Amino acid sequence: MRKTTKMIVGVVAALAISAGGVMAAGHLNKIGERQEAMKAVGGGIKVLVGMAKGEIDFDAAKVKKAALTIKANLNASKTMFPDGTGPDSGKKTRAMDEIWLDTEGFQSALKTAISAADGMAGVTKKAELMPALGKLGGSCKSCHEKFRAPKK
Amino acid sequence: MKKKIATLVAALCVFGAAAFFFISQPQPLDGAVLPAHTADLKNGEILYNAGGCISCHKPAKGVKQQKLPSGGAPLHTPIGTFYPPNITPDKATGIGSWTQLQFVNAMKRGLSPDGKHYFPAFPYTSYTHMTVGDLLDLHAYLLSLKAVETSSNKQTEIFGAPILRRGVGAWKRLGLNAVTFKPDAKQSARWNRGAYLVSGPGHCNECHTPRNFAMMSDFSKRLAGGPHPEGKGKVPSLVGLIARKKFKDIDDLNSALRYGEILGYEDMSSGGMGDVQTNMSKLPESDTKAIAEYILSLN
Structure with a gap:
């Protein structure tokens, strides 16, 4: 009886520890996920900037595709900043404490960026591209100014 | 013997204090550096933007006019928190009553109108390289802005600020290379x-x-x-x-x-x-x- 109890306790403890471990790992995976999401955003921006600078021919379909990629990834990133994934996580991240100190401000900055991406998706003429990029890139800037630390 | 050592120590202290007093002495420029000058406000505005004055002299939260350099927003540094002052032309709380020479001394020598050292968080170590003509244009530009009266000028939050402030004078002996920029003739x-x-x-x-x-x-x-x-x-x-x-x-x-x-x-x-x-x-x-x-x- 004693042996069985000990075993049960042992198994439960082991399960609890590994579950905790998996949860923590899942948590920290968010850092990788959001970095991928931001890379995808960057990829979309690159296409738009190329067109704005005249290095790529203007193509409304490509603008829309890039804008929607950006929007989808920004939407997804809303939930990619759970507690415990900031600078104190010990992982490599440029996310600043301000994200968690001013969650509302951070989420509203994301919202601004998402609506700017929406605006970009509606661009049909080259003349509309630069103003839309001003809003979209401007939203990247104002969020990064407050919430993204310089490279380590 | 003991008395001799005490005397020696006392003498060294007095000598040290005198040396510190001498080395940390403010060294203002005199009026002779001011040329006859007609202010160019457009050039002043370029220098204002090149210097990014507004970035540090940012208005405190809650001030209505957010686009003027009325100061007060905290500037956090490793040695403490500064509250950059109001540099709009308000006479009481800004720089409205400063003379040209006082402005030039602030920018080139890091000295306040009453002759105290500014901490180099105010980057006069760079502005010292500016020409006096440019500084006078910048001064004129600042005076052309709308005056904003600020309610209180918060004090610098730095441990031991008064003594450190005087020490800045000694620091300037090596840390402030007060020479105006000289163009390199070999370059464009x-x-x-x-x-x-x-x-x-x-x-x-x-x-x-x-x-x-x-x-x-x-x-x-x-x-x-x-x-x-x-x-x-x-x-x-x-x-x-x-x-x-x-x-x-x-x-x-x-x-x-x-x-x-x-x-x-x-x-x-x-x-x-x-x-x-x-x-x-x-x-x-x-x-x-x-x-x-x-x-x-x-x-």
Whole structure:
């Protein structure tokens, strides 16, 4: 009886520890996920900037595709900043404490960026591209100014 | 014997205090440095933007006029918190009653109108390289702004500030190289304009040049990057930008300075650079190109 109890306790403890471990790992995976999401955003921006600078021919379909990629990834990133994934996580991240100190401000900055991406998706003429990029890139800037630390 | 030692120690203390008093003495410029000058407000505005005065002399939260440099927003540094003062022309709480010479002494010598040392968080170590003519234009431009009265000028929160403040005078002996920029005849006019904007009004060295143990810029590593002055990550090096494939050419860096993340230059926002870039975007394009030419020549 004693042996069985000990075993049960042992198994439960082991399960609890590994579950905790998996949860923590899942948590920290968010850092990788959001970095991928931001890379995808960057990829979309690159296409738009190329067109704005005249290095790529203007193509409304490509603008829309890039804008929607950006929007989808920004939407997804809303939930990619759970507690415990900031600078104190010990992982490599440029996310600043301000994200968690001013969650509302951070989420509203994301919202601004998402609506700017929406605006970009509606661009049909080259003349509309630069103003839309001003809003979209401007939203990247104002969020990064407050919430993204310089490279380590 | 004991008495002799005591006398010696006392003498050394007096000598030390006298030496400190002498070394830390303010060294203002006199009126002879002021040329006959007609103010050019447009040039003053360029220097105001090149210096990014508004970034530090930012209005405190809740002040209605957010676009004027009425100061009061906290500036956090490793040695404590500063509240940069009001530099709008309000007579009581701003610089409205300063003379030209007082303004030039603040910018070139780091001295307040009553002759006290400013802490070098105010980057006079760079502004000292500006020409007096440019400083007078900047002064005139500031006086042309709308005066904002600020309710209270919060005091610097630094441990031992009064003694340290006097100590700044001693620090200046080595840390303040008070010479006006001299153009390099071997370089183009545009390069020299860029070098002037970068080392003088733009005060790029304050963050992009690392500091030594005495918190003085280490010019053997000019603009080579280093730890961030507010303690968050690193300030990037501006040396060898083309060789390191950070920028293609002058036009590329010029676009980065003018547009920043609007054109996808993603490293132009963090760590305070976003404000710098916003201010740069207000400069004439000839000036951002000059800055780009100078920066890209650093190897």
